[in-house]
Amino acid sequence: MDPRADSPDDAGTLPHVLVLGGGFGGLWATRALAAAPVRITLVDRTNHHLFQPLLYQVATAGLSAPDVAAPLRHILRKQANATVRLDEVRAIDPHARRVALAQGQLHYDYLVVATGSTHAYFGHDEWAGFAPGLKTLDDALAIRTRVLSAFEAAEREDDPLQRAAWLNFVVIGGGPTGVELAGTLAEIARHTLPREFRRAEVRDARIHLVEAGPRVLAAMPEDLSEKTRQQLQRLGVQVHTGDAVTAIDAEGITLAGRRLASRTVLWAAGVAASPLGSQLGAPTDRAGRVLVAPDLSLPGHPEVLVIGDLASVTQDGKPVPGVAPAAKQMGAHAAAVIRDRLRGVAGEPFRYRDYGNLATIGRMAAVVHFGRLKLSGLLAWWFWLVAHLFFLIGFRNRIIVLTNWAWSYWTYQRHARIIVGRPPPDE
Amino acid sequence: MDPRADSPDDAGTLPHVLVLGGGFGGLWATRALAAAPVRITLVDRTNHHLFQPLLYQVATAGLSAPDVAAPLRHILRKQANATVRLDEVRAIDPHARRVALAQGQLHYDYLVVATGSTHAYFGHDEWAGFAPGLKTLDDALAIRTRVLSAFEAAEREDDPLQRAAWLNFVVIGGGPTGVELAGTLAEIARHTLPREFRRAEVRDARIHLVEAGPRVLAAMPEDLSEKTRQQLQRLGVQVHTGDAVTAIDAEGITLAGRRLASRTVLWAAGVAASPLGSQLGAPTDRAGRVLVAPDLSLPGHPEVLVIGDLASVTQDGKPVPGVAPAAKQMGAHAAAVIRDRLRGVAGEPFRYRDYGNLATIGRMAAVVHFGRLKLSGLLAWWFWLVAHLFFLIGFRNRIIVLTNWAWSYWTYQRHARIIVGRPPPDE
Numbered sequence: 001m002d003p004r005a006d007s008p009d010d011a012g013t014l015p016h017v018l019v020l021g022g023g024f025g026g027l028w029a030t031r032a033l034a035a036a037p038v039r040i041t042l043v044d045r046t047n048h049h050l051f052q053p054l055l056y057q058v059a060t061a062g063l064s065a066p067d068v069a070a071p072l073r074h075i076l077r078k079q080a081n082a083t084v085r086l087d088e089v090r091a092i093d094p095h096a097r098r099v100a101l102a103q104g105q106l107h108y109d110y111l112v113v114a115t116g117s118t119h120a121y122f123g124h125d126e127w128a129g130f131a132p133g134l135k136t137l138d139d140a141l142a143i144r145t146r147v148l149s150a151f152e153a154a155e156r157e158d159d160p161l162q163r164a165a166w167l168n169f170v171v172i173g174g175g176p177t178g179v180e181l182a183g184t185l186a187e188i189a190r191h192t193l194p195r196e197f198r199r200a201e202v203r204d205a206r207i208h209l210v211e212a213g214p215r216v217l218a219a220m221p222e223d224l225s226e227k228t229r230q231q232l233q234r235l236g237v238q239v240h241t242g243d244a245v246t247a248i249d250a251e252g253i254t255l256a257g258r259r260l261a262s263r264t265v266l267w268a269a270g271v272a273a274s275p276l277g278s279q280l281g282a283p284t285d286r287a288g289r290v291l292v293a294p295d296l297s298l299p300g301h302p303e304v305l306v307i308g309d310l311a312s313v314t315q316d317g318k319p320v321p322g323v324a325p326a327a328k329q330m331g332a333h334a335a336a337v338i339r340d341r342l343r344g345v346a347g348e349p350f351r352y353r354d355y356g357n358l359a360t361i362g363r364m365a366a367v368v369h370f371g372r373l374k375l376s377g378l379l380a381w382w383f384w385l386v387a388h389l390f391f392l393i394g395f396r397n398r399i400i401v402l403t404n405w406a407w408s409y410w411t412y413q414r415h416a417r418i419i420v421g422r423p424p425p426d427e
Numbered sequence: 428m429d430p431r432a433d434s435p436d437d438a439g440t441l442p443h444v445l446v447l448g449g450g451f452g453g454l455w456a457t458r459a460l461a462a463a464p465v466r467i468t469l470v471d472r473t474n475h476h477l478f479q480p481l482l483y484q485v486a487t488a489g490l491s492a493p494d495v496a497a498p499l500r501h502i503l504r505k506q507a508n509a510t511v512r513l514d515e516v517r518a519i520d521p522h523a524r525r526v527a528l529a530q531g532q533l534h535y536d537y538l539v540v541a542t543g544s545t546h547a548y549f550g551h552d553e554w555a556g557f558a559p560g561l562k563t564l565d566d567a568l569a570i571r572t573r574v575l576s577a578f579e580a581a582e583r584e585d586d587p588l589q590r591a592a593w594l595n596f597v598v599i600g601g602g603p604t605g606v607e608l609a610g611t612l613a614e615i616a617r618h619t620l621p622r623e624f625r626r627a628e629v630r631d632a633r634i635h636l637v638e639a640g641p642r643v644l645a646a647m648p649e650d651l652s653e654k655t656r657q658q659l660q661r662l663g664v665q666v667h668t669g670d671a672v673t674a675i676d677a678e679g680i681t682l683a684g685r686r687l688a689s690r691t692v693l694w695a696a697g698v699a700a701s702p703l704g705s706q707l708g709a710p711t712d713r714a715g716r717v718l719v720a721p722d723l724s725l726p727g728h729p730e731v732l733v734i735g736d737l738a739s740v741t742q743d744g745k746p747v748p749g750v751a752p753a754a755k756q757m758g759a760h761a762a763a764v765i766r767d768r769l770r771g772v773a774g775e776p777f778r779y780r781d782y783g784n785l786a787t788i789g790r791m792a793a794v795v796h797f798g799r800l801k802l803s804g805l806l807a808w809w810f811w812l813v814a815h816l817f818f819l820i821g822f823r824n825r826i827i828v829l830t831n832w833a834w835s836y837w838t839y840q841r842h843a844r845i846i847v848g849r850p851p852p853d854e
Contacts, residue, residue, distance in 0.1 A: 103583050
């Protein structure tokens, strides 16, 4: 027998639910099946659940990696019907009900595919090396190293033009991640670093936020987009809207036909669904997301549920957004569908409940849109902070993150300014 | 003019003190020159000062990297006569008073060489890949990934022999680092992880501590070595003394002619001085440390001071140990010698003041030897904790480290159990 096939102790009489991905969708699906008569295997290629809404804080040295992540095993330690497996999905075969992994294969009775999304460079994959995106902890640590190393290179550099290129930062994409990155970079350059550098004029650093569409935070009402632009400009960010980037290389970008010299370009513009979506044999949308049935199942395969950023769901003529609350709701719904199926009942259609939308901009500034409530500025920032702390998994994380926040607030310091790993080559 | 040579704004009428290395030696030398009429450049290849005594906690997932490190720029932000440069030393030319860096070169009037030590494999450099050592934050994160990945591999593994090899951990070297690593690994296997794994019997994990000499913690009095051995055994560590390792490969080690299967071998056995020592043209000892003059200067070069782990100093017939207090004292002494030279006075000879010796073993166990005071067990652990918190740089770090410690103590949890970077290949 192939030792990598399902092993004897994996077998059992209970139906096997295989969950691919330990993000908001997969983890919420797993937890919602805690009392169901199933055995669950949750597969992820990392050992942790990541609280992605705070990932930009790791990239900008405000938080440590373990502050925004918790081991999946630890989260699920008390859920006796769930097993966690650190492994990477290679292929899905819906007909044989089998998933090939890097280290073996697993059969399933029910499959929940929640492998999320990755960066997309709109057909310009060669930009990936020059403009890293932010999806994983490794991405965040790589961006942190790149940003901190740029200030160090500016301090070493004698040529004023080169020095300016090291102090020019470009963030591409005016969604929440782009706005958060740009606002925080401006805060670092204006407040955190200046006293510490002797030669580079860190206060002269330029932060450019580039959005091809007409406004930043396009998911927000227009007046909040405008407020966001004003708050960003007050922080010192140069906001470019309505112009697309046509080239990115190691020396900078081309924007609206003009060159902008920059040694640090960050990508927050496009996402594409995980490539596993295309293996399921169902139609996908332009971003590679699977067009699921109303109950989130794969058309023709009621035993396969596709959720989170990987699922393309339209509701009232609008796409359900790729945000954490939507993924959690889909996870819970997938679990409900599986419980229904186990009892021989058809699954209900999924309905997304939109509780609102919020984004932070920088020190003490945010925008919030909750139903008819619209907030901006300091009050929105407090709202944002409380909401994020509330949803952060793990009591300890909340205390530590709050402590770090208080520390940063009073001192302007960002404690995680530690370069690990090799910085990218300077020249 | 070569733009990488000293730039005009580096020039000045004040003597230029170049400090190589931002560890305890280099940083303490820099700080002790704060009021001296000199301009100082501190060069380090990382951007942070590392509190090495707690590095094993990063490797064993008890602390985050930023908890035990602080940016050198931040530490020195108020010291107007000091500039920090992130760069790597390539060569030292004592005759031309010039140091070649990866990104340029610098001239000096006084040079403080404090580049420390690295792992040594006693002529078996091929062991480095199988038995990583612990000197830098990158080392610590690589060890953390390796250790956590081994438990994950055991959980995936179906073959009992292979599973056992994944659950066998070997620590080579019975000094303080080896004792700390072995004790903490035992704590993780016994207390932190068992509830979270479903298939691997994590409690069956074996931790082996291998010391070629007759006893662990050889720098301690014999009775404390024996106490340490007993405490380690109580934690479940198998202590092997008096036997040398003769082979290390991906499958395990050979010890006293017998094979010990293990997929995770950690190296805490030998250190060698930084290779820069050999470039100074002075005699070195067997470990590559420079035999300095009584005032710590390089023989024949009173303007060059060699300090910390790179300096070989004998006092009362015994070598001054390579520990943090010795490096700090040498740093302060080097600064005093430079101040003397500036006034035309010869430097005093260095005298090491030995305040004692302490090591932690694991949860609530430590040994302390301070003058005539000998402690072991819980009281020693509290002593160790207070001493380490006291010496940790930065008020915030102390609070965070103490919080994490309290959390670990009450919950047995280690919050930083986050695998970042690619784990080593399984097979």
